[in-house]
Amino acid sequence: MAGGRSDKLRRLAWALSEQYGLGTREQIEPQYDGRTREWTFCWVDGPTVEQVKRAARKEQPEAVEGLRYERRFSSAAVALGAVRLLRSGTLEKDQYGAVYFSDMTVREALRLVPHPRPGDERERLLVEAIVTEANGDHGTNWASEYAIVRLVRERGLAEFLRRSGAELSPIEALTARYVSSRGSAAWREQLEPMTALEAFAAVQADPGATPEQIKAALALVPRLHAELDLAAEALQARGAGPSAVASGSQR
Incomplete structure (x- = not known):
């Protein structure tokens, strides 16, 4: 039987x-x-x-x-889960602005994801860089889930994106060069770039900006216009809000 x-x-x-x-x-x-x-x-x-x-x-x-x-889960799947968790913006930050998550958090995030694979070449290169560093000289699939997640949590993603050889977008390249201490944690950990306005202003204020950096800043002009339009709309709403309420209550 x-x-x-x-x-x-x-x-x-x-x-x-x-x-x-x-x-x-x-x-x-x-x-x-x-x-x-x-x-x-x-x-x-x-x-x-x-x-x-x-x-x-x-x-x-x-x-x-x-x-x-x-x-x-394979090492690549664990690294992928950690990357996506960090980039999701859903993780809570402590009083110092740092995010914390564990290998259990990553497994839970992957639980309902069938066939976890990188969505594009850039994500594949990023995952590969993380796994290579985690395994060191010990061979394939040596690193534990805990070790992979700890590595990503402590180092962040910017270092591995740089190591991966993946091409940076114009705003990412400028962020990597000019990000201030105020925004450095967001970039280092989650690859959250500067705004187009911040990046453009940084190049504009830098007399030593290279032709490549100037070209990257100019590529941001359409995005810069969009950000300014949104900012203007927000300011108009703020300016009109109280007066609109007041005039409505007087009628």
Whole structure:
């Protein structure tokens, strides 16, 4: 009977791995714990636990009774989760303006994300730079989730973006050069750039600005106009607000 269930679970694991297009390093593996007499489906990245559980129950409802599911994350997925958490702007800051998050926070953020992969080449390069630094000279997938998250939390993203070789946008290049101490933490940690107005003014005030920096500042002119328009609208609303209320109450 046990052998029959073992065969069913192995076939099911293979079928689900095929269904979700999982490669050799991601595929679902059935593991048996002789001490607890429990079977567990284990896999890396790939679909979410709920997706696999739902598909498994649909295919073999009797064989998967009591089956446990354990989804693990590769170093790249953990680094990606940390990058996206930092860039999301949803993390709370302490009294010193620093953000804190743990490997548990990252796992929770990835829990409902199927097949966590970089969205573009720039994000891939950033993740690769983080993982390379975390592994050091110890080989692939050496670093723990805790070590990767701690590295990102303590160093921030700007250092790894620079190391990655990814091309910076004009405003990012100017931020990296001119960001003030007031905004340095936001740039260093979360890649939050200066405003177009701040960046343009910084180049304008710098007599030693290079041709490349001047070109980057000029590329911001359309964005600068948009920021000024929004600022003007906000000021107009502030100026008109109290008087509008007062005139309305006098009628």
